[in-house]
Amino acid sequence: MKLNRIHHVAIICSNYETSKAFYVHTLELTVLSETYREERNSYKLDLLVGDHYQIELFSFPNPPARPTRPEAAGLRHLAFEVDHIEECVSELVIKGVDVEPIRVDPITNKKYTFFQDPDGLPLEFYEK
Incomplete structure (x- = not known):
């Protein structure tokens, strides 16, 4: 396959x-x-x-509402790859979206952050 x-x-x-x-x-x-x-x-x-x-x-x-806390089994989040995370976060903030602080993945050393869609679905920006 x-x-x-x-x-x-x-x-x-x-x-x-x-x-x-x-x-x-x-x-x-x-x-x-x-x-x-x-x-x-x-x-x-x-x-x-x-x-x-x-x-x-x-x-x-x-x-029905999606269980989020404690995290339920199944799909955890949806991640979007971006070129410049700071620019993308700035655009979201200007548009009124709450965004978590940018962090660095300790395994890949890549920057990432989370935010939510209108239903609370966790979304991630992950810098290329």
Whole structure:
């Protein structure tokens, strides 16, 4: 079996318009397509991350909250590689996003930081 790469990450949001604004305007991801699925009362927004990867943003009526503390089993966070972490953090702060202090990974010596999307999903910037 040969896995080529991760194609997409799917995120279910509690407020579609709020999350759409966050991912499109705050993180400046490119919209590939947007579909309303009437039979599921659900939107699906396909977003491009860089040149190869995608985020699928879904809305469903009344999704349960994601457990965050203590950390639940499963996907821990979604990390975005960036060239200049200080610039990216500054842009988020200007847009009103709370960002943790930049830290250095003791294993890789790379800079990283965390912030959250509107539903509290942990997101990370990791400097290239």
